[in-house]
Amino acid sequence: MNILVVGGTGATGQHLVEQLLDRGHRVKIIARTPKKLSETVQSHESAMIVTGSVLDM
Numbered sequence: 929m930n931i932l933v934v935g936g937t938g939a940t941g942q943h944l945v946e947q948l949l950d951r952g953h954r955v956k957i958i959a960r961t962p963k964k965l966s967e968t969v970q971s972h973e974s975a976m977i978v979t980g981s982v983l984d985m
Contacts, residue, residue, distance in 0.1 A: 932956045934944055934982045937964035958982060 931948055935941040936957035942965065948955045949972050956976045960967065969975050 930954045930956070932958070934958045936969075936977075937961055942966065942969070945975070949974055 931953050933941055933945050933955055934949070936945045936955075937959045943955075945957055946966070946969060949969065952974075954974045954976070956978060957965070957969070958978050958980055958985050960979070960981050961980055962970070962977045965977065970977065
């Protein structure tokens, strides 16, 4: 499944992203500060990281 996570660098968002990736989902993450994401998430082949804010959309 393709899933969009807004706020993927927050405490809840990071946990959610990791769980979704572990379960085999493709995850697009919108983050103002992507460097806050774990190395595991940043390098995961099913994670697409978009730098920005939902307020910019």
